[in-house]
């Protein structure tokens with residue numbers, strides 16, 4: 211799987227701004243295969259939770275999207291994870307970060323769905339270092355991702371989901387939200403993680 215991007219642009223954007231927005235990140239065939247995969251597993255999308263594992267709670271006042279965690283059950287999922295593995299290696303080479311893992315899920319937002327302002331990670335309480343979002347379809351209106359300036363209520367950037375656009379940002383640094391959706395909106399949300407073993411227990415996936 212070849213990365214269709216200006217060499218290193220996402221790395222320099224991350225270094226300079228803490229985030230990157232790259233259009234047409236991967237081959238169109240991968241984007242198409244991922245959205246086909248979403249249609250196939252449609253009945254298996256579940257209401258998204260907040261928190262992890264035993265702390266997982268479903269709170270529809272915060273988010274109403276539905277998700278499906280990658281389980282390697284399709285070639286599209288495997289190809290996407292391989293592409294993100296290349297990015298993980300590049301991030302480690304460039305930033306000396308020791309990212310050891312990437313976890314991701316499909317997300318489906320239907321008419322009226324939203325995800326209120328939140329951080330994906332809190333200092334010392336999470337091992338998520340970078341958030342990624344890859345958009346699988348283009349929406350005409352609604353469902354924008356709004357990223358706020360660090361420690362501020364001002365908007366840094368508003369992103370209209372477009373098939374093939376890849377967004378990446380520092381998970382602890384940027385509060386963000388998904389505005390109420392009008393058109394159906396499909397994406398892959400994922401996180402590069404570092405290993406933060408708590409009380410000697412290696413942090414489990416998800």
Ligand SMILES: O=C(O)CCC(=O)C(=O)O
Pocket residue numbers: 317325330343354355386387388397399
């Ligand atoms: O879909 C997006 O644009 C962002 C989703 C998000 O913030 C999340 O899943 O944590």
Ligand SMILES: [Fe+2]
Pocket residue numbers: 328329330341386
């Ligand atoms: Fe998020």
